[in-house]
Amino acid sequence: MTFFSKDKKSALQAIETAQWIAFAPVVFQATRILRNSGILLAVQESKSAGLTLEEIVEKVNLPHYGVRVLLESGLGIGLVTVNDQKYRLTKTGHFILNDELTKANLDFIHDVCYQGLFHLDKSIENGKPEGLKVFGEWPTIYEGLSQLPQHVQKSWFGFDHYYSDTAFPVVLPHVFKNGTKKIIDIGGNTGKWAVACAKHSADAQVTILDLPGQLNVAKAKIEQLGFADRVSFQAVNILDETQQFPKGHDAIWMSQFLDCFSDAEIVSILKRCHEAIDENGYVFILETFWDLQRFEASAFSLQQTSLYFTAMANGNSQMYHSDVFKKCVYEAGFEVVEQIDNIGVSHTLLKCKKRQ
Numbered sequence: 352m353t354f355f356s357k358d359k360k361s362a363l364q365a366i367e368t369a370q371w372i373a374f375a376p377v378v379f380q381a382t383r384i385l386r387n388s389g390i391l392l393a394v395q396e397s398k399s400a401g402l403t404l405e406e407i408v409e410k411v412n413l414p415h416y417g418v419r420v421l422l423e424s425g426l427g428i429g430l431v432t433v434n435d436q437k438y439r440l441t442k443t444g445h446f447i448l449n450d451e452l453t454k455a456n457l458d459f460i461h462d463v464c465y466q467g468l469f470h471l472d473k474s475i476e477n478g479k480p481e482g483l484k485v486f487g488e489w490p491t492i493y494e495g496l497s498q499l500p501q502h503v504q505k506s507w508f509g510f511d512h513y514y515s516d517t518a519f520p521v522v523l524p525h526v527f528k529n530g531t532k533k534i535i536d537i538g539g540n541t542g543k544w545a546v547a548c549a550k551h552s553a554d555a556q557v558t559i560l561d562l563p564g565q566l567n568v569a570k571a572k573i574e575q576l577g578f579a580d581r582v583s584f585q586a587v588n589i590l591d592e593t594q595q596f597p598k599g600h601d602a603i604w605m606s607q608f609l610d611c612f613s614d615a616e617i618v619s620i621l622k623r624c625h626e627a628i629d630e631n632g633y634v635f636i637l638e639t640f641w642d643l644q645r646f647e648a649s650a651f652s653l654q655q656t657s658l659y660f661t662a663m664a665n666g667n668s669q670m671y672h673s674d675v676f677k678k679c680v681y682e683a684g685f686e687v688v689e690q691i692d693n694i695g696v697s698h699t700l701l702k703c704k705k706r707q
């Protein structure tokens with residue numbers, strides 16, 4: 352990984368970046384409103400002809416002053432250009448408007464994180480998600496997930512599913528290639544992986560472990576899709592170390608799950624996986640590691656996502672560096688026998704076996 356080993360900016364670029372940081376919340380909110388108000392869409396639809404300020408005001412039905420300040424902000428941000436008083440969309444404006452990844456990230460940051468991030472300093476000091484109190488009094492966001500306001504849930508799931516959805520089809524053949532039939536899915540959430548397994552293999556049997564609130568959602572979905580005879584459920588709070596995992600399964604699957612826990616908690620969970628699985632069993636871990644990304648922008652996104660865990664989720668977990676994570680895998684008694692990088696948007700699959 353060479354992304355972060357050099358200071359690549361000139362002094363001029365550096366002071367410019369410093370201003371982007373100083374004004375980051377303004378840039379963020381102006382961009383969001385330019386998108387949501389229909390201003391960027393109107394400019395996009397005008398194609399190369401472009402639109403004047405007055406024409407945009409007419410199309411979006413907002414005050415002249417408001418549209419003017421937003422468009423001028425959009426010029427500085429680089430979302431639009433202006434020539435002969437006509438505004439046109441830039442490439443960045445195009446991605447803000449049309450790119451699904453950008454939409455998932457932007458909505459997640461606004462709806463789930465924005466207000467709570469004000470408490471990041473206290474979260475760091477206390478090791479607790481102090482920002483979560485903007486939504487309610489839960490120890491972690493996971494206990495509150497099914498009770499969050501509808502639009503917050505929508506953005507949380509939109510973010511979570513955007514990343515895992517693209518990875519699941521790629522990893523299914525790897526998980527099933529050794530004759531795997533019975534799988535435990537820890538942190539199975541809405542049951543997406545269980546459904547994908549049931550569709551992929553007629554023999555697949557999945558046991559979903561999750562908090563009770565999430566299991567209710569998963570159960571309803573699995574029944575609706577007609578897979579109730581292939582999927583079973585066990586309510587657990589994984590942080591309760593006395594709770595053991597069911598035995599007699601070929602594999603344990605954890606996707607975007609262990610990043611919800613601290614280093615010590617990951618070791619504890621994996622040790623219980625070690626007890627539950629026999630010598631020939633595998634533990635499959637699907638994770639996003641910031642040091643294993645192809646693009647600097649992906650590493651950046653994951654590094655910043657870590658602070659969602661700090662301020663909003665649980666105060667002690669993150670998107671890990673793969674070295675830190677693999678140390679936990681080793682400490683729990685496993686070795687990584689296969690590693691597949693660059694799956695979906697940004698995932699790595701770790702296939703782990705008990706160490707001899």
Ligand SMILES: C[S@@+](CC[C@H](N)C(=O)[O-])C[C@H]1O[C@@H](n2cnc3c(N)ncnc32)[C@H](O)[C@@H]1O
Pocket residue numbers: 493496511512515537538539540541560561562565587588589590605606607608611
């Ligand atoms: C980020 S989601 C991952 C969902 C899914 N595996 C995927 O790949 O999209 C994390 C899941 O872990 C569950 N979880 C978090 N803390 C937990 C706990 N203490 N005990 C059991 N499950 C927990 C959450 O309820 C949620 O379903």
